Amino acid sequence: MKNLNYFEVDYQSVVIHNFTFQSFKGTPLKQLNINGHLRVIEIDAFAPLELLSSLIIPNQNFLKLSKTLPALHVFENRQMEELDLRNNFKNYGEYVISADLFAYIGNICIKKLSLGWNGIRRIDAVAFQKMKYKHCLETLNLNNNDFDYHQDLIVLYVNFFINIKRIDISAITSQSIENIREQNSNGTRTLDHRAIFDTRSNWSIRLPSSLEFLNASFIYGRNNLINSITFKGITGLKIVDFTYSSLDDCNYTINGLQNVLILNISHFKCGVLNPYLLQSAVNLEQLIMQSSSLSIGLKDDHHSKFLHGLKRLQYVDFSRNAFEDQFRTSTFKSQLDSVQSLILEGNLFTSVPLNLDDFNCLSFLNIRNNKIAYLITKEINAIEVLFRKSNRTMTVLLDGNPLVCTCASLDFVEWLFTTKVKLDSNGSYSCVGNDGNITTTNAVYNHLRIFRIRCITKVWVIFSVTLFGVLLLFILVGYRYKLHLQYFCLFIGMANPLFMKSKEEKLEYDAYVAYCDGDYEWVYGPLRIFLEERRNYKLLLLDRGDVLAGEHRLFALNNSIPKCKKIILVISKEFVNNDWAYYEATVGIEHFLGLQARIIVINLENITKTDIPQCVLQMMALDANDHIRKTDTLNENNIFWKCLDQAMKR
Secondary structure (H helix, E strand, C coil), X not given: CCCCCEEEEEECCCEECCCCCHHHCCCCCCEEEEEECCCEECCCCCCCCCCCCEEECCCCCCCCHHHCHHHHHHHCCCEEEEEECCCCCCCCCCXXXXXXXXHHHHCCEEEEEECCCCCCCEECHHHXXXXXXHHHCCEEECCCCCCCHHHCCHXXXXXXXXXXXXXXXXXXXXXXXXHCCEEECCEEECCCCCCCCXXXXXXXXXXXXXXXXXXXXXXXXXXXXXXXXXXXXXXXXXXXXXXXXXXXXXXXXXXXXXXXXEEECCCCCCCCECCCCCCCCCCCCEEEXXXXXXXXXXXXXXXXXXXXXXXXXCEEECCCCCCCCCCCCCCCHHHCCCCXXXXXXXXXXXXXXCCHHHCCCCCEEECCCCCCCCCCHHHHHHHHHHHHHCCCCCEEEXXXXXXXXXXXXXXXXXXXXXXXXXEHHHHCCEEEECCCCEEEHHHHHHCHHHHHHHHHHHHHHHHHHHHHHHHHHHHHHHHHCHHHHHHHHHHHHHCCHHHHHHHHHHCCEEEEEECCHHHHHHHHHHHHHHHHHHCCCCEECHHHCCCCCCCCHHHHHHHHHHHEEEEEEEECHHHHCCHHHHHHHHHHHHHCCCCHHHEEEEECCCCCCCCCCHHHHCCCEEECCHHHHCCCCCCCCCHHHHHHHHHHHC
16 A cells, blocks of 8 residues: 555445545545445544545534544644535534534644535634634535524625635525624624614625635525625636525625626526616626526616626526517627626517627527527627627527427528537427428428428419419409499599699580579579679580480489589578488599589578488588579679689689
8 A cells, every 4th residue: 555645435334433544645645535334533533544634524414513523633733735524414413513613623724624414504703713724724614514693794704814815605504694784884793793873884794805706605694785895805706606695686786896707696686787786896707697697687777777887797697587589789888898698598588688799709609499480681690790800609408499390490490400509409399380390400301392392382372372362352442342442443543633723624514513403593684694604614414405405304313413524503491301402412422422613502591500411511611691582683892702612623
């Protein structure tokens, strides 16, 4: 055993006696790893191991602190690389490490000390202070212990270790870390664990300047509302893990992170988010914020201040934040030239949630387990551009999305197997086909030509059936409402000024006059004299012989109105009670449907609205007074005749 450096043993006894390692005396053994079910380690058991620098005794479960630590006295004033006593002291109720017991550790120049998973509730404060070789310790692991509120200042104890580089205090308690320091406007003071504060406070935490790695995850503190957390002295801190160590919200700022490169604040309660939370982390390269309710918190960040100024950020993990909507175009504005990896796994996106064309260095995109059916052409083209920008190293992860292999996604399926972009599962994903059955993108791609032919055929069938249905519908509707359709076409045509002008030039009469026999004298008297003799208009009067002799009156009406530019309705008491007059007015109005300017209504007598035909009730009318109704006089300077003249000119 002259060359023995490492020895690992599954120890079968429950006691390590003083003579157990006697045969190792004089060997160059440096690392000893003991597994088993130990209960006692005698005080001089390790004395023969003169060159031992690494002692690992994990997972013993039944050891006592008082039966273990005294055996370390043989290493006093020696240098050791590692002392690992993880998961040894839970079952015997010794949960307090006194200053005297801790001295057995403190009197050794240890670089790495692991006391995690031991159920430790308290370490005397003076134990750290009286350590003889505080300057030797570089790595301290106290994770998964049960420190109570008496250990509120345990984080401050680490300032005794001037060369400490790595600290793991994850899951140490549910009450210890939140009562570190409160710095308010009046000064800085220790928080009382029994006090309840209604206003937001400012916390200040000092850590050793040599510290490079801090794991303070899974520390469930009292729900405090704070204004800021300031870390002091951490000039060398590069990696920080605060996973699950969230307060009530994220409505505060974290100061002092100027030198931090990697920050994990996953499972924070950021539904209420201060957009300046991380503004001090100007040199941050990796940000991990999984399951932190950012989909809610970022909704109010209208000016995209959350990531603003973090221009060195290369890796962003926003997994499982229930995002649904697209990111604002300015959300990653400061990272367009820096971000290389973007993790958006486990959200609710139905498409790529940002404009990939804007990024210049992105080479890794994880959008697994979202709600994406397929990538559209624009997204595919943007990924290909990134592939060229990234020196042909682009990677896209799509697995876990509810992909579809339908006619609309065939270009996407083809791209999966023709692109040089690296894809998970080599592009072969589960998808739902046109028939609703589960298939794979690989199976569809192998028969891509057949699928394309089917889709083209299907499109043409749908188009043909739709076109036939529309045409049939038009034919049926046209036949059913052919009269209305004729008037509609007439209205459309007459709305065209050129059509109207050419139409009017061809019409023989200026106006058709509809009246009753009782109004014969007024129509052939003042009305005819004013319009024909004094204004040179040509009127069509059925009783004057302006129609063919012997022609039926109904046919004469239908043939006469289309020859006229306007229609004049002379409404009287006899008119409203005359069926023929009503029919005559209806035909005339339908002919000039939509052209109210071509329908002139003259109320020759005072008639109540209830008696006026519905077809002319809403039209403007010229009201004739007693003077106008006289058949033996005509004063063309009367306002009535002037209005009639204007109506004829329109």
